[in-house]
Amino acid sequence: MDALLLRSLQGYVCDTFGVPLWQAVCRRSGLTVETFEPMLRYDPGTADRLAQVAADVLGRSVEAVWEDMGIHLVTNPRHQGVRRLLRFGGIGFTDFLHSLEELPGRARLAVADIDLPDLQLDELGPDRFEICCQSRIKGLVRVLVGILTAMADDYGSLCLIEADDQGLGRIQVQVLDRFHNTARRFDLAAPGGAG
Amino acid sequence: MSAAFAKAHVPLGVEALARFMPMHLVLDAAGQILAAGPTLLRVLDGQPVLGAQFESVFEVRSPGGAITVGDVMDRAAHRFRLTLRNRARVGLRGVGQRLPGDGRILLNLSFGIDLIAAVGEFGLTDGDFAATDLAMELLFMAEANASVTRELRGLNLRLEGARVAAEEEALTDPLTGLRNRRAADLWLERLCAAGTPFGLLNLDLDYFKQVNDSLGHPAGDFVLETVGRILRAQSRAEDCAARIGGDEFVVILPGRTDPGILASIARRIIGQLQKPIPFEGKICRISASVGIVRSVDFARPDAAELLAAADRALYGAKHAGRGRALQLGVGG
Structure with a gap:
């Protein structure tokens, strides 16, 4: 990692x-x-x-x-790989959030010894989520906050995303408007063939 | 399973059926298409399939010889393969069941491994697949694997580049930019092993010690750099010019065994080296003695033996007076 x-x-x-x-x-x-x-x-x-x-x-x-x-x-427009792989998670941003728990398993399909941290999603209420990300790498929670922010934008959702300050690895996500903007286009077929 | 469960019927509306099996097909007993799931309709690309005969839209690939949906149901309802008559490239896999009562037939189809091609060809989205379908996982994996493969290919290229650079460094004399002792040994061993005829010049600088002693090491280093430039300029791309000791050099010339040509190359190099070398307002003057041997003068050329012979020739040249080249005769 x-x-x-x-x-x-x-x-x-x-x-x-x-x-x-x-x-x-x-x-x-x-x-x-x-x-x-x-x-x-x-x-x-x-x-x-x-x-x-x-x-x-x-x-x-x-x-x-x-x-x-x-x-x-x-x-980063030069490397669409991460965005594309994450977009396979679901049609909308909330689907995507629910797919996060499956992400480490999916990543292991491609790289068997990848040590992605376990992610746990709890639905606190309508459009309110808490993600728990436990990793020995302190920065990882903040990386996830950045990824979530960019993906919310990609899906056209307006969200409030905050990490806790105590280093507990918890991220609060509040979806304010699911259809705030048009989602960025996503074709299942990879540009330029098989990958 | 109890009898009650076995007999239980599950009434399912058309919409629910479409959600569970977006690629289903309902046909009457005679094989006329009555209904099709939304994804299948999309794949059929606006073809008027409702009311059409099964065999006019699909070609049966297995079971072999089957043409109508009746043939398929009789022989391999549990698993069959089809292609579309309008897009033969995409294969479909299916399972079928005759419905109770009027003999209608329900088929459920899927892309199997042709999924990746189908997604590109028909512009399918995740909404086109049932939530339980592993289509997204397959697509994810194909793309993730491609990324990993690309990354590994890049890593291999970068490591190979680093290896070549390290090897180059290990075979180069940093001061003169010529090859080093190890490189010269490798060259000689390789040429001897391959039986390639070659000439070998063993070159020792004259008066270099005086330059070092009177003008200092920086002047000595400058002279060595100059020697490097001269030897590089005087040798062909296929030759190997190496610094094998403090002021000792060899030039290995594959394919050059004519004694006259080797002697003239040695004389030309000596002539170049004898030109005054200006360094920080002073003039450095050196010369060189050269011992020449040819692999063809040896019955079984061997790197160590050739170097020893070249060393004897060099000793002879030094003895005969500075600035000379001496060729060792046969058996010398």
């Missing part, structure tokens, strides 16, 4: 702030590498540590860095 987050962080920082800033972050972290491979393994804790350095360099909170990275993961 660290590898996936590190690669995503690298993509987000390079795309948004430029490669030199990313190199500065890596040097300041005392790392000998500047590129991360999503299919390799890195020491646990590397992702949280590097994100904190990036936040320091950018003068922002680490939570904001993770959230923006989550948004970038879904909205």
Whole structure:
């Protein structure tokens, strides 16, 4: 999981702030590498540590860095893969929320040893949900907040999405308007053939 | 199962049927299509199927020889395969049942593994599949697998690039940019093993120690860099010019075994090396002695043996006075 987050962080920082800033972050972290491979393994804790350095360099909170990275993961026009895979979750945003519990299982179909955190969705009331995300990676909850924010937008829903401040891994989602905007188009057939 | 359960009928409205089986087909006993599920209608693409005969819309692929829906029901109601007459590329899989009473037939169809092609061809959406259908999982998996494969291919290319760079680095002398001792040994071993004839120049700089002693190491390094440039310029792409010691070099020339040509190459290199080398306002002057051997002079050429012979030739050249090239004769 660290590898996936590190690669995503690298993509987000390079795309948004430029490669030199990313190199500065890596040097300041005392790392000998500047590129991360999503299919390799890195020491646990590397992702949280590097994100904190990036936040320091950018003068922002680490939570904001993770959230923006989550948004970038879904909205980055050069890599539609994550958005497309998530959109298979359902027709509407609430369907999508309900599909989150199945997400780790689906991901394991593609990569057997992927260690996505368990996600649990509780319906608190009409259009009110709580998602529980337990992971040893502190930033992951904020990444999920970013992903949810971007996906709500993708589905055209207006939502209030908040993570708890105590680090309990809980996210409150309130759907204010399911049909606030037109959902972005999603064709089941992959652009350019089988994948 | 108790008799009561076995006899229980489940009345299901057309809408519910469409939701449970969006690709169902209801036919009368004679095979005329009475109703079709919404997804199947979409796949049939506006064809007027209601009222049409089963066999005019579908071709039976299995059971073999079956043409009408009656044939199918008699022989393989539990599992059969069809294709559409208008779009033969997409295969359908089905199961059927004669309904009690008037003999109407209910078929339920699905795409099977042709799902991915069908989704693209007919522009289907998740609303076209029953909630219990694993279609979304199959599509998700196909796309996720493609992503993972792409990622692995990229990783392999990047690792291969890093490996080539590391190998290149391991075989290169950083100061002169020439090959190093290890590379020269590998070249010689490979040529000997392949039986390729080649010439070998063993080159030792003259007066290099004086340059180092009088003008300092930076001047010495500059001279070595210059030697590297000269040797690269004087050798062909298929040759190997290497620095194998402090001021000792070899040039391996595959296919070059003519004694006259080898001697003239050696003389040309010596001539170039004897040109004054200006460094920080001073002039460095060096020369070189060259020992020449040819693989064809050896019955069974061997890298170590050739290098030793080239070393003897070089010793002879040095002995004969600086700035000379000496070729070792047969059996030398």
